[in-house]
Amino acid sequence: MKxxxxxxxxxxxxxxxxxxxxxxxxxxxxxxxxxxxxxIVAMIQALAGKFLGxxxxxxxxxxxxxxxxxxxxxxxxxxPAYSRFASRxxx
Numbered sequence: 001m002k003x004x005x006x007x008x009x010x011x012x013x014x015x016x017x018x019x020x021x022x023x024x025x026x027x028x029x030x031x032x033x034x035x036x037x038x039x040i041v042a043m044i045q046a047l048a049g050k051f052l053g054x055x056x057x058x059x060x061x062x063x064x065x066x067x068x069x070x071x072x073x074x075x076x077x078x079x080p081a082y083s084r085f086a087s088r089x090x091x
Contacts, residue, residue, distance in 0.1 A: 009034050013063040019044050019072070021055040037068070045072070 009015065011033050017040050019026045027047035034040050040059055048055075051074055060067040 007037065007059075007061065007066050007068055008064070009036055009040070009061065010063070011035055013061050015040060016060045016062060017044050017057065019048050019055050019057050021051060021053060026051055026055060041070075041072075050074070 013034070014030070014032055015034050016028075016030045018028045026049075027044050029040075029044055029047060031043075034043075037059065041057065044057060054071055054073045057070045057072050058067065059070070
């Protein structure tokens with residue numbers, strides 16, 4: 001199986017995508033009618049719902065014979081705002 005850094009997707013291609021985190025499958029889809037990688041990522045994220053941390057997304061195009069692995073990171077809330085210039089309490 002060949003791996004391509006910039007794979008192409010056609011609407012007639014059979015795509016299998018799976019999102020895993022710590023060995024647990026969060027979402028899996030096997031479908032046609034995807035036009036690009038962004039559509040696949042959006043669908044798999046919608047199916048997975050909210051998750052916290054780093055997950056591995058594997059996309060396989062059975063028709064063309066390629067696969068791609070990507071890492072997706074999410075967090076539930078914004079990171080805390082830290083400032084190096086915050087004033088120190090006076091003693």
